[in-house]
Each structure stands twice: as structure tokens, then as C-alpha cells.
Amino acid sequence: MMMLGIWMAFVYSSIFTWAEGTPPNVHALDDGLALTPPMGWYPWNIFGQEPQNEKLIKEIVDALVASGMREAGYSYVGPDEGICFLRASDGKLTTNLERYPSGLRGLGDYIHKRGLKYALYTDAGTHTCSKAMPGTKGHEFEDMRRFADWRCDYVKIDWCHTEGQDVVKAYTLLHDAQHAAGRPIVHSLCSWGEGSPWKWAAAVGHLWRTTEDICGPGLADWESAMKIAFANETLFEWAGPGHWNDPDMMIVGMPGLSEAQNRSFFSLWCMMASPLMAGNDLRDMSKSTIQILTNREAIGVNQDPLGIQGHVIRREGQVSIWAGKRLFDGSQAVLVFNQQSSPADVRVPWSDIGMDDTAGLYARDLWTHETTGPHAGAISVTVPPNDVAMLRISKSKDFPLPPIIIADTYLVSLRAIGVAAQTLSAAVTIMNQGSAELPSWKVQEGLPGWLSVTVAGNGKSQTLTNKIFTAGLKKGYYHAIVRIDNTEPVSGRPMSAIYYDVDLEVPNDVGGGSN
Ligand code: GLA
Numbered sequence: 071m072m073m074l075g076i077w078m079a080f081v082y083s084s085i086f087t088w089a090e091g092t093p094p095n096v097h098a099l100d101d102g103l104a105l106t107p108p109m110g111w112y113p114w115n116i117f118g119q120e121p122q123n124e125k126l127i128k129e130i131v132d133a134l135v136a137s138g139m140r141e142a143g144y145s146y147v148g149p150d151e152g153i154c155f156l157r158a159s160d161g162k163l164t165t166n167l168e169r170y171p172s173g174l175r176g177l178g179d180y181i182h183k184r185g186l187k188y189a190l191y192t193d194a195g196t197h198t199c200s201k202a203m204p205g206t207k208g209h210e211f212e213d214m215r216r217f218a219d220w221r222c223d224y225v226k227i228d229w230c231h232t233e234g235q236d237v238v239k240a241y242t243l244l245h246d247a248q249h250a251a252g253r254p255i256v257h258s259l260c261s262w263g264e265g266s267p268w269k270w271a272a273a274v275g276h277l278w279r280t281t282e283d284i285c286g287p288g289l290a291d292w293e294s295a296m297k298i299a300f301a302n303e304t305l306f307e308w309a310g311p312g313h314w315n316d317p318d319m320m321i322v323g324m325p326g327l328s329e330a331q332n333r334s335f336f337s338l339w340c341m342m343a344s345p346l347m348a349g350n351d352l353r354d355m356s357k358s359t360i361q362i363l364t365n366r367e368a369i370g371v372n373q374d375p376l377g378i379q380g381h382v383i384r385r386e387g388q389v390s391i392w393a394g395k396r397l398f399d400g401s402q403a404v405l406v407f408n409q410q411s412s413p414a415d416v417r418v419p420w421s422d423i424g425m426d427d428t429a430g431l432y433a434r435d436l437w438t439h440e441t442t443g444p445h446a447g448a449i450s451v452t453v454p455p456n457d458v459a460m461l462r463i464s465k466s467k468d469f470p471l472p473p474i475i476i477a478d479t480y481l482v483s484l485r486a487i488g489v490a491a492q493t494l495s496a497a498v499t500i501m502n503q504g505s506a507e508l509p510s511w512k513v514q515e516g517l518p519g520w521l522s523v524t525v526a527g528n529g530k531s532q533t534l535t536n537k538i539f540t541a542g543l544k545k546g547y548y549h550a551i552v553r554i555d556n557t558e559p560v561s562g563r564p565m566s567a568i569y570y571d572v573d574l575e576v577p578n579d580v581g582g583g584s585n
Pocket residue numbers: 114150151198199200228260262282283
């Protein structure tokens with residue numbers, strides 16, 4: 071109780087300080103979540119509400135894995151506003167079983183078993199936007215407990231039907247409710263910039279929408295996307311590890327956009343360290359869309375451990391130069407964005423990106439995957455119409471990728487047999503797609519007595535062996551959440567904590583005895 075009190079006091083004093091207008095440089099929450107921008111998929115941009123059901127979400131999950139997007143780092147996936155839950159007469163949320171016959175917990179298990187994380191959606195007001203689902207107002211604690219029961223890892227909380235509610239108080243209450251529910255959940259605030267969440271929301275959440283919706287369902291809108299990008303970039307000082315400006319889900323791969331627009335959009339979102347939530351139909355993607363969404367070199371800029379948001383440093387007519395994004399290895403990311411209908415010739419002197427004008431530096435083109443140089447004092451690029459040049463500039467010829475972590479599963483599920491004590495075992499494999507050899511993952515202390523976790527393997531692939539000792543356990547269901555942590559070795563920065571669930575079913579009382 072005492073600890074909780076101290077912690078709460080810290081959160082509230084943080085809100086108070088940040089509300090005065092000083093950009094925060096630390097995240098107030100100790101959950102280790104989203105230390106790089108979250109990556110995943112949400113249905114709203116392409117589908118809207120109506121077709122969302124269990125079959126669709128499972129097909130998308132399978133497509134996400136089959137397309138290679140999981141290997142590229144995308145992990146959070148689940149329904150947005152669609153009729154997935156209802157409020158029963160006792161006030162509790164229940165799954166809409168007509169649309170989600172396995173239940174929302176069943177959908178979560180499906181997602182976790184495939185090495186992905188589970189995202190859900192709700193609202194801070196009385197209802198979700200279309201009034202299709204109940205909002206959390208007045209039910210904050212029980213709803214967040216329900217989301218935790220469903221094993222949700224990420225919740226987007228909308229701001230519709232909130233007349234008379236105070237935005238800071240409402241999202242703070244929801245944060246407290248999530249915390250009380252005891253499951254680490256990424257909190258995605260969706261007040262569309264209302265209440266300037268960048269000034270206070272780092273204390274209660276991990277990301278916040280900065281603008282209105284990027285498009286209506288199924289209708290990619292390039293003008294609106296560009297308006298959003300240029301509004302979001304001005305907020306760069308407020309973003310950092312664990313607390314991100316969110317310019318909305320991506321429109322890459324939606325009908326009506328050219329390949330150059332898709333590439334430009336993706337580059338902008340990577341440069342701005344924006345959450346990379348894909349919004350297209352993953353079951354029906356062109357080769358070019360897959361290549362853009364899974365470009366590891368661009369993703370490496372987005373997932374950089376320093377978590378700096380790049381921004382516009384120079385704009386000449388319809389040509390903008392984006393920089394200010396130092397990366398973990400000392401290199402700098404640079405984006406030249408040409409919105410003209412003719413090619414643009416642009417020279418970027420090293421002093422523009424905080425580097426020594428007299429130096430000879432190497433340039434890596436993150437779309438052609440070619441390294442050139444050394445270039446003395448500057449680089450000149452010709453950018454085609456509506457396209458980008460996305461570069462990394464470095465003293466070194468090597469352009470290492472930061473860690474991109476994937477797991478083969480986030481759910482260990484075991485069942486004891488008989489009444490004699492047993493030792494059961496199951497593995498979770500954690501792979502690093504980045505260049506560096508990672509140290510050993512550290513397992514957080516405090517696991518229940520029936521579970522032990524050991525780590526083996528190398529910097530690229532480590533296996534967590536989960537050993538379960540059933541001696542003396544009573545008939546019942548047991549559950550634990552395992553947290554593991556690591557440090558990115560080049561920058562020394564902490565990496566996002568990884569959590570997974572361990573379930574044990576004990577069908578009979580088990581005798582004592584040695585394992
Ligand atoms: C709001 C949000 C969108 C989407 C819809 C659902 O408009 O900003 O991202 O979730 O609600 O109705």
C-alpha cells in the first residue's frame with residue numbers, strides 16, 4: 071500500500087511538472103514497455119467496423135506471419151472498434167460470441183501462440199465512437215480487469231462521447247485501473263491531440279494520438295496524411311523511449327496510393343519514430359507493399375534505441391529535409407522528401423545534420439541498400455517527384471541494425487498428468503534480427519515457487535526453458551507472467567521488456583516429493 075502510495079505520488083507530481091510545458095526526457099512508468107515505437111496492425115483504416123470478426127482477425131494474424139511482417143518486428147494485433155464486446159446486466163464486459171466464438175480470451179491465445187501480442191480497443195467515454203460498444207466511463211477498474219483477463223497487451227482508448235470529462239483525469243484514472251489490474255499493458259491514448267497529451271501523457275501512457283483520423287475506412291487520403299505528418303513533426307521534443315507521438319495508423323498499401331507515396335509515407339513514419347501500426351489488408355498485399363513494410367533498414371531507424379524523433383530542419387518550397395535523428399551507433403538518419411511534380415536536386419551539408427563539414431562520411435541509401443563515400447563535406451541527391459531519399463550518414467562504412475526482437479510464442483501452456491509429482495518443461499525462443507550480439511536476457515525475480523526459468527543461447531537466439539514443478543500443488547489453474555529484460559550493447563540503452571504468459575492446469579491434487 072505504502073509503495074503504491076509513493077508510486078502514485080510520483081505519477082501525479084510528474085503530471086504537474088510536465089503540464090507546465092517542459093518536455094520530459096524520461097518515462098514515468100517502470101514497466102519497460104514500448105521503449106521503441108510499437109509495431110503492429112489495426113483494422114480501422116482499411117475495414118472500419120462492420121467486417122471485423124474472429125475469422126477476419128485470425129486471417130490477418132496468419133497473413134502477418136506468412137508475409138514476413140512478424141520477422142520484421144510487427145507484433146501488436148487485434149480488433150479496433152467493431153462489436154467485439156458488450157456490457158452484461160451485471161455490469162461486466164462479455165465477448166460478443168456471435169462475432170468472436172472462441173471468446174476474446176481465445177482470440178488472445180491464438181495471437182500469443184503465434185508469437186504476436188494482443189491489442190484491443192475501447193473508449194474513455196460512455197460509448198465507443200459509433201456507439202457500437204460500451205465505453206469505460208464509470209467502469210474503469212472492472213473493464214481494465216476484464217482486458218487483463220482476456221490477456222490483452224495493448225489497449226487503444228478512444229475519446230468519443232466524453233462530454234464533461236476532463237481528459238487528463240480520465241486517462242489517468244484508466245492508467246490507474248490498468249495498473250491495478252496487474253497486467254503490463256501498452257496504453258495508447260486516442261484523444262486526437264485534444265488536451266495536448268504530449269505535455270502530460272508520458273506519465274500515464276506509452277503513446278498518444280496527436281491529430282484527427284488519418285482517413286475514413288477504406289479511403290487513403292494523401293492530403294490528410296501529409297497534413298498530419300507536418301503537424302506531428304513539430305512535436306518532436308516530446309517523444310522518447312516509452313512515450314511516443316502517434317500520428318495515427320499507416321495507410322501504406324491501401325488502394326489509391328502509388329509506390330512512391332507508400333515509400334515516402336513509410337519513411338516519414340520511420341523518421342518520426344512513430345508507432346508503425348499497419349492499416350492495410352495484409353491478406354492482399356502487392357510485393358512492393360510487403361517490401362516497403364518490411365524494409366529492415368528503414369525499420370532500424372524507427373526502432374533505434376535512442377528513440378529520437380526526427381523533424382524538419384529545412385524546407386524549400388515543396389522540398390523538406392528531415393534530420394535531428396542521431397542513431398545508436400553515432401550515425402545520423404536523413405530524409406529528403408520531394409513533394410514537387412518534378413525531380414529535386416538537394417545538397418545536404420554535414421553541418422546541417424550536426425556533423426563536421428570537413429569530414430569525409432559514408433552514406434547508406436536505405437531504399438537502394440547501397441553504401442557510397444566517403445563524401446567530402448556534403449551529399450547531393452536527386453529525388454524523383456513525390457518520393458524520398460532516406461539515408462544514414464556515418465564515419466564508418468558499417469551500418470549496423472539495432473535489435474528487432476521476435477519470439478516464437480508468448481504463451482506457454484502445460485497440463486500435469488496423474489497425482490505424482492512431475493517436472494514439466496517448455497521453451498520460448500527469443501530471436502534478435504539486428505546486427506549486435508545481445509547479452510543474456512535477465513529473468514525478473516519473484517516467480518512463483520512452481521516455476522523456474524533459465525536462459526541459454528547466443529546473441530542472436532536465446533531459449534528460455536520454463537520448468538514447472540508440480541509437487542504439492544492442489545488441483546486448479548495456475549498462471550504466471552514472466553518478464554525478461556536486456557540492454558542494447560552498442561548504446562547501453564535498456565531494451566523493451568518482454569512479457570509472456572505461463573499457464574498450468576493441475577487436474578488432480580499432486581503429492582509432495584522430489585522432482
Ligand atoms: C476514432 C479513432 C479511430 C478509430 C475510430 C473507431 O475515430 O481515432 O482511429 O478507432 O474512432 O470508431
